Each structure stands twice: as C-alpha cells, then as structure tokens.
Amino acid sequence: MTGKTDEALSYEQARDELIEVVRRLETGGTTLEESLALWERGEELAKVCRRWLEGARARLDAALAEEAAEEAGGAGAAGE
Secondary structure: OOOOOHHHOOHHHHHHHHHHHHHHHHHOOOOHHHHHHHHHHHHHHHHHHHHHHHHHHHHHHHHHHHHHHHHHHHHHHHOO
16 A cells, blocks of 8 residues: 555556555455455545546536537627
8 A cells, every 4th residue: 555645646546556455355365354454445545536537527527518618609700
C-alpha cells in the first residue's frame, strides 16, 4: 500500500493499487485480519476511482452542453 493520502492519488494510481489489492485477496494466503484490511483498502480505492470517474463525466457533460449551446446560438446567427 502506498503512503499517499487518498486525495493525492491519481485515478491511475488508485486503479493500480486496487488491482493489486484484488490480486492479493484472490490469491489468498492472508490472515482474516489482513484480508479485512485489504478489503477496506479496496473499498477506499474504489471510492477514489469513482470520484475521478464522476468528475470526468461531469466535465464531459459540461463540455458537451457548452458545445450544444454554441451550436444552437450559432445556428441562428448563421441564418441571418
């Protein structure tokens, strides 16, 4: 696990660490306590990834809405 706070993790860093957590859980060989700690870390990392993806979706939606507004405004001006 990294020493970085969750807020400082990029999407790629969180995703890569989450992949490693899942791999460790799937291979087994950990104690119940270790497995629980890994599961909790995985949940935290999934939330980080989800926040990044939701932010990306919001930015994309805003850009598409801005583009649509420009096209709607430009269509009236072009016909004049």
